[in-house]
Amino acid sequence: MALRRYSKPCDGTIPVQALLYDDERLFSSQDNVGIYDGTQKSPDHQSGTAYVTTHRLFYIDAQRPEHNSFEIALSYVTQTEYYAGLFKSSPKVTCHLSGDPDPSALGSGEPTGTHVQSDTWECEVCAYRNPPGLSPAASRICGLCGVPRSAPTTSGSSHQSSSLPSSALSSSTSLAQELPHSASHKQTSIACPACTFLNHPYLRACELCGTELQRAKGEYRSAPSSRPITPAADDDDDLSPKMIKISFRKGGDKPFYAQLKLSLRNKTWEGDGTAPAPLNTANAPVSVGISGILRTVENSAKGRETNMRDALQDLEALMVKAKDMVKLAAELNEKLTAASASSSNNTVIAGAAPGAAAGLAEPEEATFIRSSLSQLGMQIANTPVTLDMMSDERKWLDELARELTRVLQGTPGSNGGLMKERGIIALDEVWGGWNRARGVALIPPATFLQVIPRLSMHSEPAIRHRAFPSGLNVLHTPPYTAVAFEARLSGRLIMAGPQTTVEVAAGENLTIALVTEMLNGAEAEGGICRDDSSAVLIGGGTGTGIEVRWWPNVFAGYRWDGQED
Template sequence: MFLRQLDLTTALRPSLYDDESLLFVQDGVGLYEGKFKIPNYQNGHAYLTSHRVCYVDNGEPRKFSVAVDLKEIERTEFYAGFLKSSAKITLFPKAKRSGPQLRSPQPKYASPMDGLVRSGTSTPRSIPQSPAPARDVSATWICPICGLSNMVPSNFDPSTANQHTPLPPCQACGIKPPLALIIKASIAAMSNRPAAGTPAAPIPQSSTGTDYFPGKGTPNGRAGPNQCPRCTFENYPSMTTCEICGASLIARSTEPSTPAQGMQRPESPGPSLGSSILDDETIETIKLSFRAGGEKQFQDKLKTALTQRKWLLQSAPPVPRPDLSPMQPSFHASPAEPAQPSPSQQRMIGIAGLERRGAELRQNNQTVIGTAFEDLEALMTSAKEVIAMADEFAKQSGNDTADARSILSDSASALGLVTTKDMLGTGSQAETLYITELSRNLAEFLTDDRRGLLRKEGGIMSLVDLWAVFNRTRNGIELISPLDFEKAAVKWDDLHLPIRLRRFKSGLLAVQERSRTDEKTIASLLAWLREPQFAFPPPEDDTLGQTFGRGVTAQQTAERFGWSVGVATEELEMAEEMGAVCRDQCLDGIRFWENHFMRILGGQVDPAQMMNELRI
């Protein structure tokens, strides 16, 4: 399981582990398995964290998002791109089994019987998966631009192909080949096939080598010379590609050792590839294709992350403090270290012992602070300790106000969660990416249950207030400009985040949960307005209230729902616009009442009816 299912936050960003931190984000990224695109995973964001590489699809993020744990990556490979082919970073998984020989053989290994029945050049082991297209896998076409020989896709049928048939671009230069070239190539291959091996023939022809045949091949090594199926050069047995023409030899091999994807790949560039990509044990490599740039920074940061191996620290004990002077042995006094100091410490009792302990504590704190503030990197890594210490200090000094506490927790989460401009690359795409990331960031900030920001504000707050609150949590670094902030807020709709930006009639911008619709607001307003009508026991002196409910000012509404007065006014006017309430302008201001106009008399009223009414 190289690819893992990815949990997303409400803002559709990967939800990070406790110690995980976000390092880099890039959009316009597609995924490849081996050499082939994985369907549905072709347009998304790549998030590099200290623990993982995540892909989050732009279209259906909940469905098509995967992550690769950095600890499972053996090595990476960088490809700078060529002509129309985008830059790519290849991730090679670590071998699951003991050696590279037995990487993931089990499900693809077919019984020798299969090989007996359907031997020949059509590969024995691919048959169980897709028996229908027994097309020649060795059909190749030579790119007219760069001269690389590419495989003809297995689902390409020369008899039905036309201009609209999607053609794979050259794997080296990314230029699509002319249709005629591919047709020619595949026809040539098909006509060659009987010569190479008859499907019915129980024994493959000697020209293609005996080792194609599973029944005869030894499971763990190749006995005979490794002959190239394309140019017939006899390679050294352990070669995986032909030394002369570069054709893959793995595809021809019969050993279970090398993974079957060599076989599988030509067979499956179609939709079948993506169907169970998550469970696929045999993923050879995962490629990230950077269509919108950013690959260099991604590669740099990926390398750093792979070197740092932060995941090892996930549950590791705190970093040892070797700098401590031998004065304080008790700090890392381990059972294995029972030497001189401990008895000396034991002897310290009474006042002297207490003083000694105090001195040790101070010294320790000094060291932590000293190392932590050496540079920002160090601060990030020792953030946990510093925060714990700050907490401790706050407790000791006794001025543990709620404010200080909340700022502390804010700063703690701010260290891990926030996308800053330097996490993103440069270029024209970077700006929009920054905005979308900021937008997601904001959505996370608002929906964070620990903070309950929106709830405190009655479910709605003005954008300006949010801007102030948000910037305060950033503690004076990486502040957001109002312009960026507004742009990010506008993006919520496009990104399908659970927060929405509302523009009231007056132009006031407010932030609201998406689930809180106008209808719900109106319903709660009306319920409140109607209260006097259902008061029990009915108050004697309030006939007006019994008939029409209550009339409220914006001020009262603001108090009742915990909104700001501006928001309350806007909500009331929205309700008025919808026809749910109506206004009563009198000397002491505007009051809003439930709209009884629409209900007083249904239909067209004629005076005669009115007259009748009056006589009752």
């Protein structure tokens, strides 16, 4: 029967993914299927799962997966038919089979699964060790240079030769002795007709220039000393139809049949297992040797470049769509806010209480849209403002000033901003924190300096900019202006006496470097004066250092008339 002739047992207790070749890919699967051997039901294969891959068709039995599971190579399938079913008849997919199966693979009876093409072989031309796990077609040629693999010496030949009569052995031995010497010893090299390079006798094209090589004229091939035994054919093979049917008991027939036709159309098992061969490559030269390796590397580089270009195009398209989505979300948010405000105003005008108007709930549609925008990560209030969102640069700078104000002082529902617990902060720290909050929409220093003068118009309390003589720039609130700091420091010095720079920094909760800049500014204005008597003794008369004591300037407001008492 066809099932016995073309199928090969496999271990169904192992997942199908583990039974696949390295260059094989699983397409589809469908459970609750049965198998027909020809036109009759196969009694041992009536409840299982069918799998279709790029190379094979699997059936994994549900009741006895270890004994009743099998696989069929798609290379034996020559034609398929589809039956949609009628009344109680289930849909069926018919696979017509033809060809001569490999008797060594089908006659062994050993289930596959624990080792699939597990032998590793070394190419005789380039010494490349080809890995195991490849399909039969891919394992017959070297993966690096493309030279066909020589037939491995197996123990099966010795067993077959031993089963032959002694007369056959003697005749084959005498035949080998009568053949010319060139047939028993293979030619060592073949000269290229174009570049005269000596190539390996297994090569069909020159390894250096790619020119087709010509085989020697006097070369003979000796007959094998032993011939494989012809498998015993079934008595009814010529009469029974060579086909199997897959019966789908619970649907799924159309998707499975579509994937089966795709696999048969691609014929991946004939190539290298990566992609179907193009239609115009029938007469293309074989890519072997050094030129073939260089051509393969070049094609791989071109493929990577094409894939990278396509990926970047997709990313650019996604960025454009993302901008459109953010813009649409902003418009929806503005419309919802305007609609909520207008409905509240109409309620108040109609005579409702102000408290009732304030507690008026949003419509269900508006709540749904706001929640959807929040789930998509489009919090409009925290969206960075960019120039493409504004038609006027002045409005853009005003929006940037409002955004920077929220970063510095925080929003009503947040825990505060950068100036939460301090009233003065360095300008470089503000710029770094703002760009960190904006993500990828960074602000250059030139734009940042244009936004700073507008902060006082959008912040409460007003945030202003101050530049010290040393070049240090800070942003501060009103308590840290020069006049306010000088008045506060003078009052502290009058009440507590002279203080050092460290004591002033501890009282203001500021850094020593920043307090030093502010003390120098207050001294220049005449509000305080320094006592450097200790610095003269310790620092050598420089008058600088943390040991300097600061006193209130009691001479402020006095004018000397030039007379001495």
